[in-house]
Amino acid sequence: MDALRLDAEAAEWQERARRFVEEELYPAEERIAERGSIDADEVRELRVRARAEGFSHYNLPQDLGCADLPLIAQVAIEEQAGRATNGLGFVVADRGPRELVELATEDQLERRLRPVLRREIVEAWAVTEPGAGSDVGGIAATATRDGADWVLDGEKWFVTGGDHAGLFVVLAQADGEQALFLVSRDAPGLEIVRRPHFMHDPYIDGHIELRLTACRVPDRDRLPSGDDGARRWFTIERLMIAARCCGAAARLLELATEWAAGREAFGQAIADYQGVSFPLADSLTELLAARLLTYHAAHELDANPSPGVAHGKVAMAKLYASETANRIADRALQIFGGRGYMTEHPVERHFRELRVDRIWEGTSEIQRVIIARGLFKRGAEPYLA
Numbered sequence: 432m433d434a435l436r437l438d439a440e441a442a443e444w445q446e447r448a449r450r451f452v453e454e455e456l457y458p459a460e461e462r463i464a465e466r467g468s469i470d471a472d473e474v475r476e477l478r479v480r481a482r483a484e485g486f487s488h489y490n491l492p493q494d495l496g497c498a499d500l501p502l503i504a505q506v507a508i509e510e511q512a513g514r515a516t517n518g519l520g521f522v523v524a525d526r527g528p529r530e531l532v533e534l535a536t537e538d539q540l541e542r543r544l545r546p547v548l549r550r551e552i553v554e555a556w557a558v559t560e561p562g563a564g565s566d567v568g569g570i571a572a573t574a575t576r577d578g579a580d581w582v583l584d585g586e587k588w589f590v591t592g593g594d595h596a597g598l599f600v601v602l603a604q605a606d607g608e609q610a611l612f613l614v615s616r617d618a619p620g621l622e623i624v625r626r627p628h629f630m631h632d633p634y635i636d637g638h639i640e641l642r643l644t645a646c647r648v649p650d651r652d653r654l655p656s657g658d659d660g661a662r663r664w665f666t667i668e669r670l671m672i673a674a675r676c677c678g679a680a681a682r683l684l685e686l687a688t689e690w691a692a693g694r695e696a697f698g699q700a701i702a703d704y705q706g707v708s709f710p711l712a713d714s715l716t717e718l719l720a721a722r723l724l725t726y727h728a729a730h731e732l733d734a735n736p737s738p739g740v741a742h743g744k745v746a747m748a749k750l751y752a753s754e755t756a757n758r759i760a761d762r763a764l765q766i767f768g769g770r771g772y773m774t775e776h777p778v779e780r781h782f783r784e785l786r787v788d789r790i791w792e793g794t795s796e797i798q799r800v801i802i803a804r805g806l807f808k809r810g811a812e813p814y815l816a
Contacts, residue, residue: 448511488527513678552597557587594637620646676756743805
């Protein structure tokens, strides 16, 4: 399979996403840079326009009235979303909670998830803790059975989108196994502790810290097979991070190439100097490799010949694409010089924002652990097929 030769449907979604990002999100980026802050009303209006264009829950099943796009097409959208800064790409990369829908009972779907599907509220995953991040097995939050309820205790950090969420998906230890619970924002015992500031601010989603203290959750709001659901969620999120990194890197490469061709120093274009052209050549080579790996991993998950192998390929894609994008951002900033260091410039914003892609949803080191374990368990051949 030619991993970059998309079918007609995926190519159309890709083109539409690219057009929306350039026409709607690039101007919004500039306004954010001028203000130094996010305008919530502006973001809401952008979301309305994006949803009118079909960028809403396109990953959910058709029986819920959604497009049910294959991962290849979703990656094509996310790649274009990655070209935007300030988190604005999530206006276009507006996937629905597929993992929750697949896990939920009929009762949970109707009571707790229908409001999410109707856009009345949004959900946020509460997984990371002060003492457990990439090592999800170290989760310390507990859920203790008490009659018809579970009593949740613990802290959760870096809950992306939690500042707006009406529903939290909380991972906790319950009876010796990990379980997911659907917890309302207004549930007694759930407290939003603070909204820390991060290097990529201003950003459209905050990453809050919350505390659960004797928070009672009815048994009917415990999701079946919580551990499997969390693993699947992490896998998909890692793939989409890889896709967004490819999009950001492509934009950076385009900007740096155009600048190098037009900027003169000592009587000639700086592109004529190997100190500029060679880093760009390396960037193009690495970007192609990252895109091939990312689309290949998406194809593997769609085909799903072996979940374990596909999981390993996603780890490779996340690792390589995120580190490649950071290298390309560094080279682009160097080529732009002082201009690239100005907050009004997209290179500066990408340089700051891409750094977290080597951390969240599993650090680069954790991806290497996953890849190495797969190698020693299965050998190299399945991963090279």
